[in-house]
Amino acid sequence: MERFHPLAADADISPEDLALTQAECALALGRLDGLLVGLSASEERLFCAGLLRAVLLSALAQAGFADAELRFNAWFAGIDRAPQETPLTPCSAYAVVRALLGEFGLHPWEPLAEAARTIALAARFSADRPMQAEDADTGEAIVRATELTSQAGISSDTALPFSGLARLHALLHQDPLFAPVERGLRTFSLGGRDVTIEQAAPRTPLWAVDAVLGRVMTECGAWQLSLPCPGAITAEALQPHLWPGEGAMVAARSLQGSLARLAGLIKDARARAALMDAHLRHLRSSARAPQVWTVLAGFAPLGLDQMTSAFGVSRRGTYAVGDALISAGLARREIVKGKVLLAAEEPIPSRLSPSLDQAPALSRPALAEFDAAMAEIDRLLVRSSGQI
Numbered sequence: 001m002e003r004f005h006p007l008a009a010d011a012d013i014s015p016e017d018l019a020l021t022q023a024e025c026a027l028a029l030g031r032l033d034g035l036l037v038g039l040s041a042s043e044e045r046l047f048c049a050g051l052l053r054a055v056l057l058s059a060l061a062q063a064g065f066a067d068a069e070l071r072f073n074a075w076f077a078g079i080d081r082a083p084q085e086t087p088l089t090p091c092s093a094y095a096v097v098r099a100l101l102g103e104f105g106l107h108p109w110e111p112l113a114e115a116a117r118t119i120a121l122a123a124r125f126s127a128d129r130p131m132q133a134e135d136a137d138t139g140e141a142i143v144r145a146t147e148l149t150s151q152a153g154i155s156s157d158t159a160l161p162f163s164g165l166a167r168l169h170a171l172l173h174q175d176p177l178f179a180p181v182e183r184g185l186r187t188f189s190l191g192g193r194d195v196t197i198e199q200a201a202p203r204t205p206l207w208a209v210d211a212v213l214g215r216v217m218t219e220c221g222a223w224q225l226s227l228p229c230p231g232a233i234t235a236e237a238l239q240p241h242l243w244p245g246e247g248a249m250v251a252a253r254s255l256q257g258s259l260a261r262l263a264g265l266i267k268d269a270r271a272r273a274a275l276m277d278a279h280l281r282h283l284r285s286s287a288r289a290p291q292v293w294t295v296l297a298g299f300a301p302l303g304l305d306q307m308t309s310a311f312g313v314s315r316r317g318t319y320a321v322g323d324a325l326i327s328a329g330l331a332r333r334e335i336v337k338g339k340v341l342l343a344a345e346e347p348i349p350s351r352l353s354p355s356l357d358q359a360p361a362l363s364r365p366a367l368a369e370f371d372a373a374m375a376e377i378d379r380l381l382v383r384s385s386g387q388i
Contacts, residue, residue, distance in 0.1 A: 012243035021249050022162050025256040026222075029161070032259050033223055035266045041111075042276065042290070046269035048115035049298025051228070052104065054265060058230030059096050059207030064089040073300045078124025079337045088202050094125055095135035100211060103142050109225050118291075119299060122310035141208035144177055149212050153219025164216040165251050168209075173238050178204050180238050209233045210258075232258035272297050275346060279328040288313050289324045296331060296344035303341050 039047060053072075060068035065083035074080030075093075083093040101123070104116035152168035172178040181202050187194055210233050214226035237250040276297075280290050288311050295310070296302060302310075304318045313321060322342050325331035329347045333340055 012245040013249060015245070018245050018249050018252075021252045021256075022160070025162075025252045025259070026160055028256050028259040028263070029217070029222055032263050032266075035263060036225055036227075039266070039269070040273065042273045042294075043266075043269045044111040045115065045291075045294050046272050046276075046298050047266055048112045049119070049294055050265040050268060051112070051262070052101075052115055052119055053299045054261060055104075055211065055228045055230045056097055056100060058210065059100060060093055062203065062207045062210075062231075063091070063093070063096055063205065064203045065093050068093065074336060075125060076123055076300045077303050077306065077336070077339065077341055078126060079339050082126060090202055090205070091135045091138055092131075095131070095138045096207065097123075097125055099138035099142055099208075102139075103211060104228075107226075109227070112227070118295065118310050122295065122302060122306040124303070124306065138205065138208070141177060141205040142211060144175070145205075145208040146212050146215070148172065148175065148178075149209065149215040150219075153216045159221050161217050161220050161222050161255075162248065162252065164220055165255065166248055168213075168216060169233075169237055169247060169251055172206075172209065172233070173240070178206060178209065178238075180204065180235050180240075204235070206233045206235065227262070229255065229258040230261065269298070272346065276330070279330055280324075283324065287324075288317070289321050289328075292321050292342070293325055293330055293344060296325075296342060297346065301334075301341040301343040303339055307342070 057069050057072060060072075060083060064086055066086075068083040071080050071083055075082055085092060101116050101120045105113055105120060107113040107116065148171045149168060152164045152171060173180075181204060189195070210230050211228045212226075213229045213232050214223060217223035218226045232255045234250070234254050237247050237254060239247075242250065276290055276293060280287075280293070283289055288307075291311055292302065292307055304315060307313060307318045307321065308315060322331065322333060325342070326333065330345055331342050332345050334343055335341070
């Protein structure tokens with residue numbers, strides 16, 4: 001007999017509600033696929049840089065590193081420690097980042113693979129402790145996730161990913177590496193009485209499944225590119241107390257949220273590509289400034305040594321690149337803990353159509369002529385209204 005759960009519903013959701021949720025998710029999936037096909041080369045590079053940042057931050061958050069976003073930029077530049085480990089984090093943050101960048105460096109879509117290799121060269125991620133046995137499990141988690149997603153995508157009888165997604169969740173629920181871990185109980189003495197509290201369960205590496213989830217979409221033909229879907233696989237959808245329809249709805253909503261996040265990254269990439277074209281089109285095709293700004297705008301600020309490692313420019317060349325971007329209004333230099341970093345600037349007014357407040361002011365004679373014309377119109381309106 002199954003254990004009673006206080007959040008368990010008395011009945012499953014209706015098929016109509018599930019169909020509506022999945023239809024909305026399918027619409028988001030089709031729109032995203034169309035947006036990806038229409039990207040230019042510069043938009044692809046900016047999108048991939050932003051996608052890698054989103055994937056790494058999502059993976060670190062899912063692995064239990066609550067301060068990952070706060071420390072990420074400084075950690076990437078090598079001027080701050082790694083995100084704080086807790087009893088709920090099964091491995092180090094460095095192990096997660098290293099495994100994901102290694103995986104995406106071999107991705108079949110070349111723009112994403114190139115972006116991962118560039119960021120890996122620039123990264124100054126440091127580990128707060130020596131590598132341990134559990135840190136090696138991050139690579140094994142990606143391998144196991146790849147196996148499960150391949151099994152889930154086999155023999156798909158529809159162009160939609162939901163049947164494959166259901167098979168994947170069933171496989172994850174049965175797999176000892178990804179299945180949710182039950183909360184533990186801890187008893188201690190308080191005021192002469194024994195008190196028992198429920199502790200949070202350790203995290204399972206669902207971030208590895210997010211990284212390879214695009215295989216399910218490409219297997220059924222819903223996607224042309226096998227892209228990662230940060231945040232698409234959640235522990236909530238794997239809870240045993242959920243009815244089948246409830247689990248399918250949670251999975252569809254999580255996937256839709258991830259797709260919306262990717263669509264937002266495409267929107268940002270297009271705006272940044274237009275901005276870069278407007279300010280850097282005068283540079284040579286071999287100039288490093290557009291490549292550097294792609295990483296600055298899409299991923300994180302860079303130090304001089306990072307630019308040298310990632311783009312093969314000399315130290316003097318890094319100053320030339322920085323000066324070009326600063327003079328174009330696309331970057332600024334800042335000093336953080338004694339290290340000079342180049343950070344992206346995005347001048348908002350240059351990307352937008354001029355507002356009325358930004359319109360050039362009229363001269364005094366022109367304003368006087370305009371006022372006289374408006375006064376004449378008012379007199380004509382008063383005269384015509386008196387004749388009615």
